[in-house]
Amino acid sequence: MTEAEKQPVHWLIVFAVVLTAVLEVLDTTIVNVALPHIKAAFGITSDQTVWIVTSYIVASIAVMPLTGLLSRKFGRRRLIITAIVGFAFFSALGGMAQNFEMLVFFRLGQGFFGAFLIPLSQAILFTSFPREKRGQAMAIFGLGVIVAPVLGPTIGAILTEHFSWRAVFYVNMPIAFIALLMVSGELKKEETQHVDIDWVGLLLMVTAIGALQMTLDLGESHDWFDSHLIQVTAIISAVTGFIFFVRGMGRKLNIIDFSLLKDRSFAAGNVAIVGFGVSMFGAIAILPLFVQGLLDYPVLESGQLFIPRGIAAGFSMVVTGSFLVNRFDPRMLLAIGLILTGTGNVMLANLNLDVSFWQLAWPGVISGLGMGLFFVPMSTLAFQNISSEKQDEASGIYSVMRSLGSSVGIAIIGWQLARRTNLHYAILTEQITPFNPAVSQYLAPLGLSPDTGMGAKVLANEVMAQASMLAFQDAFILSGLAAFAMLPMVLLIQKPAKSEVGSPATVH
Template structure:
C-alpha cells in the first residue's frame, strides 16, 4: 500500500482497531466493583478479571510477526477483530467468575495482535516523510482511549450496566471490520516453521513475569510461594529463551531487532514512560474516589481534560512540530511535562477539588502527546517493512510490561508507605501532646474516650494515605525524568526532523 495512495478507510479502520483494544484495558476497571457484587466474589477473585486478560495478551503479542507471516496480515487482523468482538460479547453475558475469566483469556489472545498489526499497517499507509502524521493518528487511539476509558466506563456503568463496558466493543469492531474488509490487500500465507521450544520458553517468561506483577500485591509479594514460583519461572525461562534464541534464525522472536540502537533505546524509554504514566493512572481512581470522596461520574470526568490535552498535542506534533525540531527533543520535553504533571499531583492535599486534579492531568496529557508520536517514528526508523509486524509486537509487549511494572510498584508503595506514615504520625499522638489536646478541645471531645480515639484514628489514616499517594506521585514523576538520558541514545532521523528512513 503506497503512501501516495493512502486508503483512508483502512487508516480509520486500524485506528478504530487500536481503540478497540486499549479502551478495554481501562474501561473495565470502573465496572469491577459491580462485577464483584454481581458474581458474589472476593477482591482477590476480582483481580483475575484483569490479570487473565493481561497475561494472555502479553504472552501472545510477541508472536505477531510469526503469525502474520504464517497466515497473512489481512487474515490475522480480521480474525483477531472478530474473535475479540465475540469474546467481548461472551464477557458481557458471563454468568459467573469462571466464565468471565475464560472469556477474558480469549479476549486477551485475540486482542494481542490488534495494536501491533494496526501500527504496522498504518506505517505502510504513509510515506516516510509523513509517518509523524500516521503516528499522531495512531496515538489518538493508543494513548487517548485508555485515558478516557474510566470516563466512558463510569457513564456506561452508571446509566446502563457493567455488562455495557463489554458490549460497547461490538459496534466499534463491526465498523472497523467493514472498512478493513475491502481495503487491505490479500496475502498468501507462508509455510513458516514454528520453533516450539522457543515458543514455550517465551510464554513461560512473559507469563511468569506478568503473573508476578499482577498478583504480587494481593499475595504479599515474595512471602507467597506462588509469587516465588513465578519469579523462578520468569528468570530461568527468560535466560533459557535468550540463550536459545540468540543467533537462531528460526526463533519465534527476532532478537537481532534489539541490535538497532534506536529501537533498543526507544523500548527502554517506553518502559519507563509506561511506568510513569500507567502507574499514576492506575491509582488516580483510588485517590479521588477512595480518599477524596469523588463519586464515580466525577472521577470519570476527571480524566477528560488529560485525554483532550493529549489528543490535541498529538495532532499538532504529528502535523507541524516533527517538521521543525529534532524529534528526540520533543520526546524529552514530553517526559519532562509528564513528570511535572505527576509532581503537581504530589503537591495536593485532602481539600483538593476537581480542577486542582484536572490541571496536573492537562500537563501530563501534553507530555503524552509530545512523547508518543516522535518516540514511535524514531523507534521504527531503521525497521524494514518485512520486520514491522514483529517489531511492533515487541514494542507493544515492552509498553505493556512497563505499565504493569508501574501499576505493581504504585500499588505496593501505596500499601507499604501508608503503613509507614501511619506509624510515624501515630507516634506523635499521645495524651500529653499539645496538638492532640488542642484538637480535642476544639472538637468539644474528652481527650481520653473511645469516640476521640476513633476520630483521631480516622484522621491519621487519611493523612497517612495522603502522604502515601504523594510518595507515589513523586516516584512516578522522577521516574519520567530518569528516562531523559536514554532518549539521546537514539539516532536522529536522517531524512528530516520527523521522518524516519524509508523501509529497506
C-alpha cells in the same frame, strides 16, 4: 522507498486500524471502573477481582510477540480480521457471563485475540503512509492507543452508572463491527509464507511472560516475595526467560528476532516506552483510588477527571504529528514530553485532602501534553531503521514492552502506596498521645477527648487519612521520577535523516 510507501494514503484503512487499536487499549482501563459492581454481582472477594484484569493482560502479553510470525504465516488481512471477530465474540460472551469463572475465561479470550490488534494496526499504518508523513500516522495512532485508555475510566463510569457493568463489554460490539467492515473492504490480501514454528521457544516465551505478568499483578495482594506463589512465578519467569534468550541468540528462526535489538534506536525506544508506561499508567491507576477513597468523589465524577487529560493528549498528538515533528529535532520533542509527563505527576504530589476538581485536573493536562510530545516522535524514531518486512515483528515487541511498562508501573506504584501508607501511619501514631496538646486541641471543637472511644476512633481515621495522603504524594513523585529517568535514552537514539520525519517543504 518501497512501492507501498509511494502509494497515496488510504484513509479508510487508517480509520479502520485506529478503531481496531481502540478496541484493545480501551479494554485495559474501561473494565476497572466496573470492578466494584462485578464484585457485588458475583459475590467475589477483592483478590478475585484482580483476576478479571490479570487474565486479560496475561493472555495479551503472552501472545503479542507472535504477531510477526503469524502475520507471515496467515497474512495481515486474515490475522487482523480473525482478531477483530474473536475479540468481539469474547466481548459479547463477557457481557453475558453468569459467574466469575466464566468471566475470567472470556477475558482470557479477549486478551488472546486483542493482542494482535495493536501491533498489526501500527504496522499497517506505517505502510499506509509515505515515510515523510509517519509523524502524522503516529499522531493518529496515538489518539487511539494513548487517549482511549486515558478516557477509559470516564466511559466505563458512564456506562456503569447509567446502564450496567455488562455494558463495558457490549460497547466493543459496534466498534468491532465498523472496523471489520472497513478492514474487509479496504485491506488487500497478501501472500502467505511457509513458517516453521519453534514450539520449544514458543513455550518458553509464553511461560516467561505469563509468569512475569502474574508476579506483577498478584505481588501486592500476596505480600510479594513473602508469598510462595510469587516466589515460584518469579523463579519460573527468570529461568524460562533466560533460557529463551540464550537459546534464541544462536537460532536463525527464533520466535523473536533478537537482531532487531542491535539497532540502538529501536533498543532505546523499547526501554523508554517501559519507563513511560511506568510513569503514565502508574499515575492513572492510583488517581481513581485517591479521589474515590480519600476525597469521596462519586464514580462518574472521578471518571470525568480524566477528560481534560485526554483532550490535552489528543491536542498534543495532532499538533506534534502534523506540525512540530516536521520542524524540530524529534529527540528534543521526546525529551520535552518526558519532562512534561513527569512534571504533571510530580505536581499531584503537592495536593492535599482539600483539593478541588481543577487542582486535580491541571496536572493531568500537563501530563497529557507530554504524552503527545513523547508518543509521536518515539514511535517514529524507534522504527526509523526497521525494514518493511520486519514491521509486524518489531511492532509486536514494541507493544509488549509498552504493555509490560504499564503492568510494571501499576505494580510498583501500588506496592509503593501500600508500603508508604504503613510507614507514614506508624510515624504519625507516635505523635498521638494524651500528652500532646495538639491532640486535645483537634478534638475540642468536636466535644471529644483522646481518652474516649469516639475520640480514639476520630483520631485513628484522621491519622489513616493523613498517612494515605502522604503515601499518595510519594507514589506520584515516584511516577514522575520514572519519566525523568528515561531522559538518558534520548541520547542513545539516532537523529533521523530529514526524509524520515519530513520537512516544511514536504508537508501537505
